[in-house]
Amino acid sequence: MVSFDLYPSTLLVTVLTVLLFKKIIEVVGKKNIQDLTWRSYCQVAGKLGHSKLSEISNKSSEARKVNLQRKAVSAQDEYAKWTKLNRQHDKLLAEIDQLNQGLASEKAGVVKYLGLLISVLTTLPIWFFRLWFRKAVLFHLPPGYLPYPIERLFGLPFVVLGGVGLTVWMFSVNSVLTSLEFLIKFPFETPVEKPSPVDKSKVEEVKHQN
Amino acid sequence: MDFELEPTLESIINQDTLKWVFVGGKGGVGKTTTSSSVAVQLALKYPQDQFLLISTDPAHNLSDAFCQKFNKNATPVEGLPNLSCMEIDPEAAMSDLQQQAAQYNNDPNDPLKSMMSDLTGSIPGIDEALSFMEVLKHIKNQKENAESPDSNTISYKTIIFDTAPTGHTLRFLQLPATLEKLLGKFQDLSGKLGPMMSMLGAGQQQDVFGKLNELQKNVSEVNEQFTNADLTTFVCVCISEFLSLYETERMIQELMSYNMDVNSIVVNQLLFAEDDENCKRCQSRWKMQKKYLDQMSELYEDYHLVKMPLLGTEIRGVENLKRFSKYLLTPYDPKADGHLVYDIEEQ
Numbered sequence: 001m002v003s004f005d006l007y008p009s010t011l012l013v014t015v016l017t018v019l020l021f022k023k024i025i026e027v028v029g030k031k032n033i034q035d036l037t038w039r040s041y042c043q044v045a046g047k048l049g050h051s052k053l054s055e056i057s058n059k060s061s062e063a064r065k066v067n068l069q070r071k072a073v074s075a076q077d078e079y080a081k082w083t084k085l086n087r088q089h090d091k092l093l094a095e096i097d098q099l100n101q102g103l104a105s106e107k108a109g110v111v112k113y114l115g116l117l118i119s120v121l122t123t124l125p126i127w128f129f130r131l132w133f134r135k136a137v138l139f140h141l142p143p144g145y146l147p148y149p150i151e152r153l154f155g156l157p158f159v160v161l162g163g164v165g166l167t168v169w170m171f172s173v174n175s176v177l178t179s180l181e182f183l184i185k186f187p188f189e190t191p192v193e194k195p196s197p198v199d200k201s202k203v204e205e206v207k208h209q210n
Numbered sequence: 211m212d213f214e215l216e217p218t219l220e221s222i223i224n225q226d227t228l229k230w231v232f233v234g235g236k237g238g239v240g241k242t243t244t245s246s247s248v249a250v251q252l253a254l255k256y257p258q259d260q261f262l263l264i265s266t267d268p269a270h271n272l273s274d275a276f277c278q279k280f281n282k283n284a285t286p287v288e289g290l291p292n293l294s295c296m297e298i299d300p301e302a303a304m305s306d307l308q309q310q311a312a313q314y315n316n317d318p319n320d321p322l323k324s325m326m327s328d329l330t331g332s333i334p335g336i337d338e339a340l341s342f343m344e345v346l347k348h349i350k351n352q353k354e355n356a357e358s359p360d361s362n363t364i365s366y367k368t369i370i371f372d373t374a375p376t377g378h379t380l381r382f383l384q385l386p387a388t389l390e391k392l393l394g395k396f397q398d399l400s401g402k403l404g405p406m407m408s409m410l411g412a413g414q415q416q417d418v419f420g421k422l423n424e425l426q427k428n429v430s431e432v433n434e435q436f437t438n439a440d441l442t443t444f445v446c447v448c449i450s451e452f453l454s455l456y457e458t459e460r461m462i463q464e465l466m467s468y469n470m471d472v473n474s475i476v477v478n479q480l481l482f483a484e485d486d487e488n489c490k491r492c493q494s495r496w497k498m499q500k501k502y503l504d505q506m507s508e509l510y511e512d513y514h515l516v517k518m519p520l521l522g523t524e525i526r527g528v529e530n531l532k533r534f535s536k537y538l539l540t541p542y543d544p545k546a547d548g549h550l551v552y553d554i555e556e557q
Contacts, residue, residue, distance in 0.1 A: 076452050079505035083459055090463070 008138045015129055015166065016173055022122040023177045030118060034111045041110055056099045063092040129166055137163035215514050219445065219474055219538045223251050227440045234373040235447035236457045240478040240518075242267075243525050244447045245372035246275045247535030250528065252368055253293035259367035263295045266345060267374040270297040277527045282348065289528040294366075298345050339429050346432065439471035446475045450499035455506065475513050477503065479520040482544035517542060522552045530554045 006014070025033065046053035070085040135158050141151065143162055151161055159165035222231065231252075233245035242265070249263040262284055265272045272295050273280050276287055284294040349369065436442045444465055448458040458475065465472050480499055483492035507515060518534075519542050525534050533553060542550075 075456075077501075079452065079455060079502060080508040083456075083505075083509055086459070087463070 004132065006133070006136075008136065011129070011133060011136060011166070012138055012169065015126075015170060018122065018125050018129075019170065019173050019177060022126075023174075023181065025118060025122060027181060030115065033118070034114050037114050038107055038110055052099055052103060056096055056103070059092055059096050059099070063089060063096065066092065126170070130170075133166050134158045135160075136166060138166065138169055139164040215473075215512065217515050217517060217541050219248065219251070219476070219514065219516055221514065222248070222443055222445065222474060223255050223539060225440075225443075228368050228443060230436065230442040231368060231370045232373055232442070232444045233371065233447060234444060234461065236454060239447050239449045239454055240476075241447050242271045242275050242372055243531075243534070244445065244476050244478065244518075244538075245370055246272065246531050247538055248445065249293055249370045250290065250531045251535045251538055252370070253290050254532070256367060257292055259292065260365065261293045261368050261370065262349070262366040263293060263370045263372065264345070264349070265295075265297045265372040266299075267372060268299050270299075272297055272372065275526060275531070284349075287528060296348075298348060339425065342432070343425060343428050346428070437469040437471075442471060443474070444470055444472045446472060447478055448475060449479045450477050450502040450506075452502065455502055459509075473513055474516065475506070475510060476516045476518060476538075477506065478518050480517055482519055482542075482548075484544065519544070519547075519551060521550065521554050523554050525554055 042053050042057070046057045066085055066089045070082060070089060073082045073085065075082040137159055141154070141162050141164065145151075146154070148161075154164045154168050155161055156165065156167055222228065231245075231248060233241055233248060235241050245263060245265075249261055253261045263272065270280075276295065278285075278288055278295075280295045280297050282296055282298050284296045287293045287295060349366075446458050446461060448454040462472050480503075481492050481496040483489060483496035486492050486496075503515075503517070516538060518537060521534070525531060533550065537547065537550070
């Protein structure tokens, strides 16, 4: 049988880290992370010599340059120049679009693997710890310190009476993190207006006609 | 490369193989006048052949241009018997088609009843394709009708289209590939579901697919013709102002994306006010027009840029059109031809 054991303190910190990580991902949003990763993947891979990606980045920087030029030109005074820049811009955009379409499958792959990685890093360890260390005692309470039913509760599901197990630890870490998130986010939220009492004289009574 | 294309529509008039000429541009730039002029010149150049001028603009003005009432049947122009005109409202043709379908299929519980309209609503361009096919069918019918009573076959050498300002009638040209794919799917579907549908009592509706197949065949046929520069050309009409030029540029790009041949631009309503000392406004406006003309000749150096003057009155009636349209072939010279401006008789 494979044996895998950790000191209670290590276990405690590890679980805390994993839950914190999970919380951060939850707050930032999986989609944002995927988008960000795809963008940085594009940049890095483009520099490393991914031909399509470097082409796209070249083209889009060129398009940006052309757009700036076009904006600097007065359309009415230098119509020919402006239109030529317009044509160039449209052409570049069309080319970029086509290249991007070609990359769609690659993007889907990257996004999929990243999603999988995130799930593996967050969900899997928690379930593993829950299962593997279901009997591990993280803390001991002084005997008879709490009433029996509460001690029993702290020991859920499989911990000896008088000990505190992973389930309770995860629960408390999660609630602390949620409270922290709330405390940090709270000042930035748009305030809700205080409801004022309705002026009775301005309310018209709706008569039901039956 | 230092050769300039002549600033006339001569190449179009002389091109013997042309079957379709489209005239398009934004509203108010003189599309109808230009298309009538092109038609008149073609009819004058080839008196032995028949020509047909069609307006697909719901706001019909061919009748006004020729001072003669036209309808959806080809009617010869008085004073120019080898040119016929007709005014078709594609939308009306379309609703006719739908009405026909509704009459044909009067089972209220038929799930396929609304299929045709749903289909036409769901794919951009198919609407235009259908209405354009109706127009073409109508032209074909004209030919057949004309054949039987007179017993001399009327076949039009060239058909000139005065398109609606939106020019969207041609949007379907970008779609043959999409349609092909779609109809391929439908064919599969009808093959697979056919027996089931006939069990459901929808046997006669099988020909919805038949109709669509027919449509696809027609569209690709027409597409082939329209993208062939020997058979079809497009004449853009604009005025020498920023927005008009901008729209023209957009239109040319769009047409090029459909692989249509565009090689002529008619710049209308020019003032040629160099020697007009009395009219300051004309002079300054002509200065502005010249500014855009210069820009255009730089931009469209491989196009025929035809410059047409703004006249004193509206150009109406065959005789006036003949006079005006002459300058589509020989460049207008304000010094020598200045009398044209006031020559037009009011009708």
